[in-house]
Amino acid sequence: MRAALHTGAGAPLTIEKIDLREPGPGEVVVDLEAAAVCVTDVLATEGLTLVPPPFVTGHSGTGTVTVVGPGVTRTRVGDRIVTAGSAECGVCYPCVQGTPSACDDIFGGMVPPRAVATRASGEPVHVDGGVGVFAEQMVLRESGIVTITDALHAEHAALLGCGVLSGLGAVFTVANVRRGSAVAVVGCGHLGLWMVQGARLAGAATIIAVEYDRRRRSLAGELGATHVVDPADGDPIAHVRELTGGRGVDFAFEAGGSTSASEQAFAMARAGGVVVTTSMAQITDLVTLNALDFGVGAKRISSSQSGGGYLKRDIPLFESLLARGDVTAAPIVSATYSLDDINVAFAAARDKEVITGVIRL
Ligand SMILES: [Zn+2]
Ligand SMILES: [Zn+2]
Incomplete structure (x- = not known):
């Protein structure tokens, strides 16, 4: 073998x-x-x-x-x-x-x-x-x-056991995105493009894809993003706030694989919003977050390790979404x-x- x-x-x-x-x-x-x-x-x-x-x-x-x-x-x-x-x-x-x-x-x-x-x-x-x-x-x-x-x-x-599970699980299980809500996805690759598709399927009204790579931005648009933001084109946090009436998004997903992407996602969430991170940074890496946003801002953070749910419940569900063509x-x-x-x-x-x-x- x-x-x-x-x-x-x-x-x-x-x-x-x-x-x-x-x-x-x-x-x-x-x-x-x-x-x-x-x-x-x-x-x-x-x-x-x-x-x-x-x-x-x-x-x-x-x-x-x-x-x-x-x-x-x-x-x-x-x-x-x-x-x-x-x-x-x-x-x-x-x-x-x-x-x-x-x-x-x-x-x-x-x-x-x-x-x-x-x-x-x-x-x-x-x-x-x-x-x-x-x-x-x-x-x-x-x-x-x-x-x-x-x-x-x-x-x-x-x-199914990686990008699909962690990306769709982040949307459906960890964040529980609601119809009509505003979503940002920081990093639109292997995981983020599943989050974009999941947010579209969950009925999010605003889906903002934040991504440096032009091809990935355009793919995010094809898969359901309503807006795309190039972080090289000015402050992406300000850009996301602008697109949400100054408030920030209800659900901010980090799939950029860096501590700065986690910090950006946290800053893009509205007060009381939900932040889901997936980053696998180095063991010694630290993320710096504004303490006021935890207390008065009441933001909630969770990871999407293996989609945050049950393998035997979620993988068959996500398999059926793929088989039906709901996600691709x-x-x-x-x-x-x-x-x-x-x-x-x-x-x-x-x-x-x-x-x-x-x-x-
Ligand atoms: Zn993986
Ligand atoms: Zn166990």
């Missing part, structure tokens, strides 16, 4: 033959078909993970179950599944409190790291975040996979690659040359 291995900081990923182990209790083996490249995966190879190399990254993929381990109850051989960046064990404290997107098993793939295979030398191979889908096959935890139908192309289904992945999957070209795909994601690249396995 071939996989893309991260072997140490600064080294390009190497495609290696590794020996996958048998599935243990609650695990399945999946023949992977496609996997989306997310900046989170790139950041993991740059040190944003607790997992020691060598490891396989990739958290959002799709494939078919070929073996089920002991104790697997709801997944069968032949099931078409998708993976996500959250495990949702169902029994840990965050899960039973109704916040499964913060499941303890997110770190359960990191501390201790989850070993899934061995190299020819006998050295163990781990997976980042407990998943690892940049491989032809993978041993996955049943708690982190969701069975889907045959409705979608694999290249589109591969986005076609313009968002802007490049596909073979596993051998994964370093090209990572560079394109890092440099924002593509919106979402997909690896065909």
Whole structure:
């Protein structure tokens, strides 16, 4: 079985033959078909993970179950599944409190790291975040996979566990955008373009796309933004206030991947408004927010880690929205690659040359 291995900081990923182990209790083996490249995966190879190399990254993929381990109850051989960046064990404290997107098993793939295979030398191979889908096959935890139908192309289904889940989940689950409301999306790429589509579907009257890249701005317009703002063209916060009668937006979404984008989204929200951030910045990064806006301004902040909801509830719902054509992945999957070209795909994601690249396995 071939996989893309991260072997140490600064080294390009190497495609290696590794020996996958048998599935243990609650695990399945999946023949992977496609996997989306997310900046989170790139950041993991740059040190944003607790997992020691060598490891396989990739958290959002799709494939078919070929073996089920002991104790697997709801997944069968032949099931078409998708993976996500959250495990949702169902029994840990965050899960039973109704916040499964913060499941303890997110770190359960990191501390201790989850070993899934061995190299020819006998050295163990781990997976980042407990998943690892940049491989032809993978041993996955049943708690982190969701069975889907045959409705979608694999290249589109591969986005369900990442951009679709976090982007649409931000709108429908975390923020609960209401009909007629005003929305701003700061950063219109891999996640932000799903937020724009979700806001349109939720009936937002004003959808302001804030984005540097001209092509992404025009795509945001095609997918539902009513206004586009280029941050290079004057203060974007003032621009958003101008478009909302000086008040600010009801819902401000950050999908720009930087601390400044988070600060901008916070400043764009009206008093009493909701701010949803998705940024995966470096561990040491800090965000500075105006204290008065918390107190008197009563702004509320939440993240959209894995969409803030239940994988087994939300992924089938979002799959049906895609299958019905209510939202579209076609313009968002802007490049596909073979596993051998994964370093090209990572560079394109890092440099924002593509919106979402997909690896065909
Ligand atoms: Zn849990
Ligand atoms: Zn992701």
